Amino acid sequence: MVENNIKVLNDLDIQIKDLEEEIKNIKSINKKIKLDILNKLLILQQLEAAMNE
Amino acid sequence: METQENETKIVYSNMVELTEEMKQMPIEKLADKGMHEKSIEVLTKIGIQTLGQLLATDTDFIHEATLRVPYEARYSSIRKVIMGMGLFFNDDHLRWENAGISDEIAMIPINNLDLSPHVKTTIAKNTCITYFGDLLTTDYEVILHMRNFGEGPLVELKNYIHSLGFSLPNEEITMREIKDSFKAKGIPMVGDTLELDTRTSALLYRNGIYTIDDLVKCGLDVYEIIGMGDVKRKKLATALQAKNIQLGAPVVLPTGTPVAIRPTEENINKIREENLSISKRIDNKEKLLSEYDKLVAERNNLILREQKLDEEIAARVALLSSQQNEEGSNYGRK
Numbered sequence: 001m002v003e004n005n006i007k008v009l010n011d012l013d014i015q016i017k018d019l020e021e022e023i024k025n026i027k028s029i030n031k032k033i034k035l036d037i038l039n040k041l042l043i044l045q046q047l048e049a050a051m052n053e
Numbered sequence: 054m055e056t057q058e059n060e061t062k063i064v065y066s067n068m069v070e071l072t073e074e075m076k077q078m079p080i081e082k083l084a085d086k087g088m089h090e091k092s093i094e095v096l097t098k099i100g101i102q103t104l105g106q107l108l109a110t111d112t113d114f115i116h117e118a119t120l121r122v123p124y125e126a127r128y129s130s131i132r133k134v135i136m137g138m139g140l141f142f143n144d145d146h147l148r149w150e151n152a153g154i155s156d157e158i159a160m161i162p163i164n165n166l167d168l169s170p171h172v173k174t175t176i177a178k179n180t181c182i183t184y185f186g187d188l189l190t191t192d193y194e195v196i197l198h199m200r201n202f203g204e205g206p207l208v209e210l211k212n213y214i215h216s217l218g219f220s221l222p223n224e225e226i227t228m229r230e231i232k233d234s235f236k237a238k239g240i241p242m243v244g245d246t247l248e249l250d251t252r253t254s255a256l257l258y259r260n261g262i263y264t265i266d267d268l269v270k271c272g273l274d275v276y277e278i279i280g281m282g283d284v285k286r287k288k289l290a291t292a293l294q295a296k297n298i299q300l301g302a303p304v305v306l307p308t309g310t311p312v313a314i315r316p317t318e319e320n321i322n323k324i325r326e327e328n329l330s331i332s333k334r335i336d337n338k339e340k341l342l343s344e345y346d347k348l349v350a351e352r353n354n355l356i357l358r359e360q361k362l363d364e365e366i367a368a369r370v371a372l373l374s375s376q377q378n379e380e381g382s383n384y385g386r387k
Contacts, residue, residue: 005327007279012334015282018252019341022284026348033355040362047369051376 064167064217067184068160069139076105088134091126095119108135112144129181136160136184149186154219159186168213172206175199189214193221204229228258235263243268247292253285265298272300283342 080096080103099118101107107115116128124130135141141160149159163173163183179199182188197207204227211227214220235242244254246265260278262268268275276286293300 005324005331008331009327009334011279012331012338014280016334016338016341018280018282018284019338019345023341023345023348026345026352030348030352030355033352033359037355037359037362040359040366043366044362044369047366047373051369051373 064161064185065165066157066161067136067139067165068141068157071105071108071140075140076103076108078104080104080107083134086134086138089123089126089130091122092119092131095122095126096131104140107131107142108140109143112142133183145186148190152190152222154186154189156186159184159189161185163188166213169206169209172210175202175206188221189219190222193223193225196221197225228255231258231263240264247289247296247298249292250288253288256280256285269298269300275300284345 080093080101083104084090084093095118096107096115099110099114101110112128112132115131119127119131132142132145139160141156145159146156149156161184163176163185166173166185176182176188176196176199179202180191180195182191196202196210208227208229211221211224211230232242241264242254243249243257243262243264244251249257256278257263257268257275259280262271262275275281275289281289
């Protein structure tokens with residue numbers, strides 16, 4: 001294998017691995033924010049109900 | 054036992070002086086010391102009759118001779134019994150002597166060393182090392198790759214061995230030691246200065262870039278180091294921009310004499326395959342990058358939405374409390 005190609009392949013493999021990990025992280029962060037939003041919507045509903053009373 | 058700089062440490066060795074009487078001890082008597090009967094049988098068969106003869110025998114020869122007996126009767130068990138008696142094979146003496154370790158020090162049981170229980174247990178579980186001499190002649194790589202043996206215990210073990218005036222063969226400096234030395238000197242490391250995440254910092258450290266000076270010296274070549282993906286590249290560039298640091302021009306490496314090569318069909322096919330696998334990876338990377346960008350955009354939207362909700366909640370709470378206050382005062386008037 002051409003030496004330069006080995007470097008490129010290795011580099012690409014590392015970059016892909018990094019990206020996969022970053023995607024995993026960001027997905028879990030987004031999931032957490034979505035849960036927070038759901039909770040806050042619930043709080044908002046409760047506040048509205050309290051105001052109507 | 055061993056003096057290092059200003060502190061003397063007392064460690065107890067198991068070594069016993071080998072007397073003439075001991076040398077003449079018949080091999081059968083070793084059964085009383087815990088030697089397996091099969092071991093004695095094999096040793097007698099290969100012509101060893103006394104303890105003195107046993108200790109002078111080539112250990113490789115004993116090892117080979119005992120390969121077909123049960124595990125508890127093999128060379129390692131024989132050595133364990135011998136060392137338990139405070140004695141050792143001539144081969145061990147030569148090995149320790151070559152490493153500059155005296156017999157007395159080599160015969161210190163690991164349990165007698167002032168190490169944490171975790172370090173002692175891990176060594177006992179992962180290796181056959183029970184004496185200091187064996188530890189000092191074990192390659193650093195073996196110790197480094199022991200299970201459940203992270204940087205903390207490794208640094209503890211190394212520091213202790215150094216405090217006794219010794220070191221492990223082929224020892225290397227750990228990342229923690231490098232960080233500690235920079236900390237001790239009061240030199241800020243590039244990761245801290247630029248407030249980089251652990252992975253990007255670790256990549257720089259692995260490539261010998263420890264300080265901002267190193268980074269500036271490296272120049273734009275830093276973006277070309279293996280493992281510097283788009284994410285890390287972006288993070289580093291943003292951090293540098295935030296600190297208003299500009300990297301110099303890339304260092305141009307001298308190129309060798311050009312050589313003309315006539316490619317064969319085989320070579321051409323090989324290169325085609327390589328290029329194909331490279332382009333597949335590039336495609337995969339592009340897909341991942343666009344997914345990453347989408348997720349980042351989604352996260353930003355979510356954060357905005359959450360902020361709006363926070364504001365809305367705060368406004369409602371304020372409104373509700375003012376309503377309640379108003380009702381309270383009206384009730385008072387009535």
